[in-house]
Amino acid sequence: MTKMKNALSDKTGSSTPLIIAVVLAIIILSSAAFEYMRLMIVAVGVRDAVQSAVIDVATENWDEAYNGLREGYSGGYVLSGTSWNQNITTGDIYGRLKDNLGLKQENGKYVKYAGSTLEYAVSGLSVSVTNAPLAPSNINGISQLTVEGTVDIAVPLSFGWEHLPPMQIKMKLKAGYTPKF
Numbered sequence: 001m002t003k004m005k006n007a008l009s010d011k012t013g014s015s016t017p018l019i020i021a022v023v024l025a026i027i028i029l030s031s032a033a034f035e036y037m038r039l040m041i042v043a044v045g046v047r048d049a050v051q052s053a054v055i056d057v058a059t060e061n062w063d064e065a066y067n068g069l070r071e072g073y074s075g076g077y078v079l080s081g082t083s084w085n086q087n088i089t090t091g092d093i094y095g096r097l098k099d100n101l102g103l104k105q106e107n108g109k110y111v112k113y114a115g116s117t118l119e120y121a122v123s124g125l126s127v128s129v130t131n132a133p134l135a136p137s138n139i140n141g142i143s144q145l146t147v148e149g150t151v152d153i154a155v156p157l158s159f160g161w162e163h164l165p166p167m168q169i170k171m172k173l174k175a176g177y178t179p180k181f
Helices: 002-009 016-065 093-101
Strands: 077-080 083-086 104-106 109-114 117-130 146-155 167-176
Touching: 016 093, 016 117, 016 146, 016 167, 093 109, 093 117
Parallel strands: none
Antiparallel strands: 077 083, 104 109, 109 117, 117 146, 146 167
16 A cells, blocks of 8 residues: 555656556446446336337237126137137237337347447247136136246447447246236
């Protein structure tokens, strides 16, 4: 500590390299921190948009599953002749994301550009809708209408001058109908 104090108080100019090294270290750490914040902002924004689209699918199916019947005693079914067939849909989540996020389809992925630079890519969307049972015999173990989805997000790093691989996240999302008790 005293050597550093003496180097900083020395008037001969030998502390100049130390000050330059400290300033460069602060700049590099600040750049890394800002890049981390940028990645988190992009990831949270995409997650919120996909979650909103999944909730929309659950809402659309809710009307089919619980249309005027007592909660817990119906599902998304329609009578066809003498049998009941499921009446649920997975919706058009990519279409909603294209509208909400301004994505373009390119090489099997949906991408967002900031000018000419790729901001992020969304791919691998899978959606699964679990229908509520039709008039279950055991009401304690009733499963509800749920929509689950996964999506892959790739965000290229701007820190590291494109030598580092992009941040890749597989997000899992879930939405469902919760009855009032």
